[in-house]
Amino acid sequence: MKILITGSNGLLGQKLVKLILDRGEDELIATARGANRLPYAQDDYQFDVMDITNREQVREVVARHRPEVVIHTAAMTNVDQCELEKEACWDQNVNAVKYLIEACADNNAFLLHLSTDFIFDGENGPYDEEAVPNPVSYYGESKLAAEKLLENSTIDYAIARTVLVYGIAHDMSRSNIILWVKKSLEEGKEIKVVDDQLRSPTLAEDLAMGCYLIAKKKASGIFNICGKDLLNPYEMAVKTAQFFNLDMRTMQRADASSFSQTAKRPPKTGLLIEKARTVLGYEPHSFDEGIAIVADQIKN
Template sequence: MKKVLITGSNGLLGQKLVSLLLEEGKFEIIATARGENRLPVAKGYTYQSMDITNQENVDEVMDKFKPDVLIHTAAMTNVDQCEAEKEACWLLNVTATEYLVNACERNSTFLCHLSTDFIFDGSAGPYDELAAANPISFYGWSKLAAEHLITSSSLKWSIARTVLVYGIAHDMSRSNIILWVKKSLEDSKTINVVNDQWRTPTLAEDLAKGCALIAEKEAEGVFNISGKDLLNPYQMAHMTADFFNLDKSYIKEATAATFSQPAKRPPKTGFNIDKAVNELGYNPLSFEEGIAFLAKQIA
C-alpha cells in the first residue's frame, strides 16, 4: 500500500483529507502538523508532530517515513496577516516548501502542493491552468514563489490551485461565509456584503477529493480544483438566506472600497475546472448543494 504524508493535518483541508483517505482505504496515512494532534478520529493513521519551518525536523520525519506521496496543505493563508507579517509568511509559505521539496527529491516522493487564485491579479478571471500569474498581495507572491520552487525542481509534482475554501472544521474553529450569513441574519444583524469580487467558492470536501484523485493517479502538472459556480459574496449571502429561509433585508450591498484591508484582493478570479474534470474525474458540488451539505453537518 502506498504511503501518503499530509502536512497541516489539523487544518480544515487536512482534517477532510485524512477522513476521506481513511474512508477510501487506498493509502497508509501519516498525518503531520505542528504540536498536538487535533484530528477528530484517533485510529487508522499515524500522527507525527512536524514543524515544516525547521529543516532538521522535516528531514528527520521525511527520511523516517519515506512517503510515496506528500500532500502539502500547511500554509499561512490569512491574506492580511501575510501583508503585516511578511517574514513569517515567507518562512511558512516559501522556505518551508523548499525544505519539503528537497526532502521529496531525496526520497523520490511525489509532491501535491496546494496553491491559490491569489497568484492572479483578478483582471481576467475565471482563469485556466495556463493563465499568466500576477499577484497583487504578499500572500499571492509567496504562493507563486512556492510554485516556482516546485516547477523548477527535479520532482514528480502537481500543483492544486483552489479558490475561497469553505467548510466546517470538527471543532468549529473557523467560520465561513455561509455560517456568518446564517448567524447574522438569525440574530437580525445588518451585514454589508461585497458585490464586486468574483470567486468560484470551493467546498473543503471537494478540495480533499481533488487532492485524493491527484495523489492516487500521481497526476503531474497544474490542476484547478475549485467549485463550479462563479459568484460574488453578495450572491452567496442571498443564496444562503434563501436556503435557510432567512430575512434578506438585512443583507446590504457594498463594494470592496467600503472596507479598508491591508492586502489588496483580486476583483475577479474563479477557475475553469475542465482539465480536472476531464483528466481526474473531479466533480464538485454546486454552491447551492454545498450549502445543503453544510446544513446537514450543522444539524
Template sequence: MKILITGSNGLLGQKLVKLLIDKNIEVVATSRGANRINYLNTDFEYCELDITDELEVDRVIKQYKPDTIIHTAAMTNVDQCEAEKEGCRQLNVEAVKYLVRASEQHGSFFIHLSTDFIFDGEAGPYSEEATPNPVSFYGQSKLDAEKIVMASEGDWAIARTILVYGITPGMSRSNIILWVKENLENDKPLNLVNDQWRTPTLAEDLAIGCYLIAEKKAKGIFNISGDELLTPYDMALLAAVHFDLDASLITQVDASTFSQPAKRPPKTGFIIDKARELLGYNPRSFSEGIQILEEQVQNLPTD
C-alpha cells in the same frame, strides 16, 4: 500507497485524512501541535511537524518514506501575510523548499496547494496556463512557492483552489455560510461585497481533487475549485434562501467600503475543464455545499 499530509489539523487537512482513511490508504498526518482529529473512530499515524525546520522535515520524510506528500499547510490569512511578511515567507516559501528537497531525496510525489491570489483578478476566470501577477504579499509568496515546486527534479503537481469553505469539529475559523446564518438569525444587517468574484470550493471537493491527483499520480498544474462564479453578496443571498432567513438585511456594497491591509484581486475564478477531463473531478454546486454544511453542523460531535 502511503500519503503524508502537512497541515492535517486544518480544514482541508482534516477532510483529507478522513477521505484517505475511508479509502483504506495509509495516512501519516502531520501538523504543528497536538492532533486535533481525535473524533475519527480509527487509528492513524500522527506526527508533530514544524515545516519551517529543515532538519525536522528531512527527518520525518526519511522516517515515514511516503509515496506521496500532500502539502496543505500555509499562512492563508491575506492581511496577516501583509503585516507579518517574514513569518509568511518562512511558512509559505522557505518551508516549501525544505519539503521539495526532502521529497526529491526520498522519491515522494509532491502535491502542493496553491491559490487564485497568484492572479491580479483583471481577466478571470483563469485556466492553468494563465500568467500570474499577484497583488498581495500572500499571492506573491504562493507564486514563489509554485516556482520552487516547478523547478523540482522530482514528480510534482500543483492544485490551485479558491475560497475553501466547510466545517470540522473544533474549527477555529467560521465561513461565509455560517457567518451569514448566525447574523441573520440574530436580525443583524450585513454588508456584502458585490464587485469581487470567486468560484468557492467545498472542502470535501478539494480533498477529492487532491486524492484524484495522488491516485493517478497526475503531474502538472490543476485548477480544483467550484464551477460557479459568485460574489460574497451572491453567496449570502443563497445562504439566506436556504435557511429561510430575511435576505432584506443583506446590503450589497463595493470593495472600497472596507479598508484592508492587503489588496484583493477583483475577479478570479477558475476554469476546471482540465481537472474534469483528466481527473474525473466534479464539484458540487454552492447550494449543495450549503446543504452538506448544514447536515454536518447538525451532526458535529458534542465532545
C-alpha cells in the same frame, strides 16, 4: 500507497484524513505543527508533529516515514496577516516548500502543493492553468514563489490551485461565508457583503477529493481544483439566506472600496476546471449543494 499530509489539523487536512480513512486503501501519516486535534482513533493512521518551517524536522519526519506522496496543505492563508507579517508568511509559504522539495527529492516522493487564485490580479478571470500569474498581495506573491520553486525542481510534483474554500471543521474552529451569514442574520445583525468580486467557492470535501485524485494518479503539473460556480460574495450570501429562510433586510450589498483591508484583493478570479474534469474525473458540487452539505454537518 503511503501518503503523508501536512497541516492535518486544518480544514482541508481534516477532510483529507477523513476521505483517506473512509476509503481504507492507503497508509496515512498525518502531521501538524501542534498536537493532534483529529477526532479519529490512531489505530487507523499515524500522527507526527512536524513544523514545516523547521528544515531538519521536515527532512527527519519524511525520511523516517518514506511516503510515496506528500500532500502539502499547511500554509499561512490570512491575506491581511501575510501583508503585515511578511517574514512569517515567507517562512511558512515559501521556505517550507523548499524544505519539502528537498525531503521529497531525498526520498523519491511525489509532492502535491496547494496554491491559490490569489496568484492572479483578477483583471481577466476566470483563469485556466496556462494563465499568466500577476499577484497583487504579498500572500499571492508568496504562493507564486512556491510554485516557481516546484517548477524549477527535479522532483515529481503537482500544484492544485483552489478558491475560497468553505466547510465545517470538526471542532467548529473555522468560520466561512455560510456560517457568518447564517449567524449574523439569525442574530439580526446588519452586515455588508461585497458584490464586485467574483470567485469559484470550493467545498472543502471537493478540494480533498481533487487532491486525492491527483495523489492516486500521481498526476503531474498544475490543476485547478475548485467549485463549478462563478459567484460574488453577495450572491453567496443571498443563496445562504434563502436556504435557511432568513430575513435579508439587515444585509446590504457593498463594493470592495467600502471596506478597509490591509491587502489588496483581486477583483475577478475564479478558475476553470476542464483539465481536472478530463484528466482526473473531478466533479465538484454546486454552491447550492454545498450549502445543503454544510447545513447537514451543522445539524450533526
